[in-house]
Amino acid sequence: MPPAQARRGWLSVTLSGPLWQVKPRPSNPYPAAKNPMHATAARSRPQDRPLDEAPPQAATRDPHPVEIVEGPPASGALILCDHASNAVPAEFGDLGLPEVEFQRHIAYDIGAAAVTRALAHCLGAPAILTRFSRLVIDPNRGRDDPTLVMRLSDGAVVPGNARVDEAEIARRVARFYEPYDAAITQALDRALGAGHPPVIVTVHSFTPIWRGWPRPWHAGILWDADDRFARPLLEGLAGEPGLVVGDNEPYDGALAGDTVDRHATARGLANALIEIRQDLIATEEGAAEWAERFARLLQPLIARAELRVPRSYPTRTRDRLGRPRGQERGRPGGTNP
Numbered sequence: 001m002p003p004a005q006a007r008r009g010w011l012s013v014t015l016s017g018p019l020w021q022v023k024p025r026p027s028n029p030y031p032a033a034k035n036p037m038h039a040t041a042a043r044s045r046p047q048d049r050p051l052d053e054a055p056p057q058a059a060t061r062d063p064h065p066v067e068i069v070e071g072p073p074a075s076g077a078l079i080l081c082d083h084a085s086n087a088v089p090a091e092f093g094d095l096g097l098p099e100v101e102f103q104r105h106i107a108y109d110i111g112a113a114a115v116t117r118a119l120a121h122c123l124g125a126p127a128i129l130t131r132f133s134r135l136v137i138d139p140n141r142g143r144d145d146p147t148l149v150m151r152l153s154d155g156a157v158v159p160g161n162a163r164v165d166e167a168e169i170a171r172r173v174a175r176f177y178e179p180y181d182a183a184i185t186q187a188l189d190r191a192l193g194a195g196h197p198p199v200i201v202t203v204h205s206f207t208p209i210w211r212g213w214p215r216p217w218h219a220g221i222l223w224d225a226d227d228r229f230a231r232p233l234l235e236g237l238a239g240e241p242g243l244v245v246g247d248n249e250p251y252d253g254a255l256a257g258d259t260v261d262r263h264a265t266a267r268g269l270a271n272a273l274i275e276i277r278q279d280l281i282a283t284e285e286g287a288a289e290w291a292e293r294f295a296r297l298l299q300p301l302i303a304r305a306e307l308r309v310p311r312s313y314p315t316r317t318r319d320r321l322g323r324p325r326g327q328e329r330g331r332p333g334g335t336n337p
């Protein structure tokens with residue numbers, strides 16, 4: 001983590017008090033992984049305070065729930081990381097989950113933040129990352145998606161979410177979901193206002209084994225209907241030796257209300273959702289290697305003029321009556337991108 005980011009965000013908060021718990025990784029499934037954010041985090045005791053009780057001084061001491069990597073709009077890309085962090089604000093305690101669950105893919109996309117930051121650096125592009133776990137609220141869901149706040153994820157019941165009502169969901173939307181959403185909106189407004197419509201790259205990672213089945217892919221490219229960016233990116237990946245790459249695998253990229261749908265499809269911006277297998281990017285070295293690979297493949301595509309022109313495509317996320325598709329896929333939640 002560069003010093004500037006440390007000052008702005010995590011470390012200052014971690015050291016000043018346990019309002020946010022950045023989860024350490026004692027049970028890291030990939031033991032070689034190193035993440036300075038997690039390694040330096042203090043472990044605080046879970047709190048049993050009910051969710052409807054006001055958090056102490058949260059409004060004044062909470063860090064902003066969004067990390068922004070600055071970059072010029074003329075770079076031509078905006079990189080997003082929806083599931084960058086496994087951090088849970090201390091007011092939520094441990095959500096009733098054992099520590100080991102926070103090291104799993106249900107809490108965050110292992111390695112995705114490191115790839116995002118490195119990719120932004122390589123491309124000289126801006127990036128926006130979350131600073132909260134998807135177990136608090138999932139920013140890659142529509143506001144009406146039943147898994148916006150997950151009560152059950154890949155076999156794990158989330159006790160701290162079991163009794164959330166509409167008011168609590170609205171509170172989490174306002175505190176976490178909306179600031180991330182607004183940061184993306186502002187970045188896109190700025191880029192479009194400057195005459196530089198960007199391509200949107202979102203970075204995710206997927207668990208190597210799903211329900212006992214080892215997944216065959218090293219990476220996947222997900223997309224909805226606009227194939228301007230995804231198709232040539234898939235062709236580029238096909239030229240990489242030894243890689244098995246999924247085309248709309250391990251998930252279908254058409255998910256009503258997800259980040260791509262809300263921000264890229266809605267504005268006609270070319271886009272691709274990158275999924276990388278978590279064990280390949282769990283180390284800093286692995287993340288850097290994959291970021292360099294994608295930077296090399298993305299750079300010439302971002303430069304293509306036809307990808308930088310907003311263009312409307314008929315989305316697959318809704319049927320002819322406008323009903324959302326995809327929200328039922330992969331239930332229970334936490335398994336889609």
Ligand SMILES: [Zn+2]
Binds near residue numbers: 203
């Ligand atoms: Zn994800």
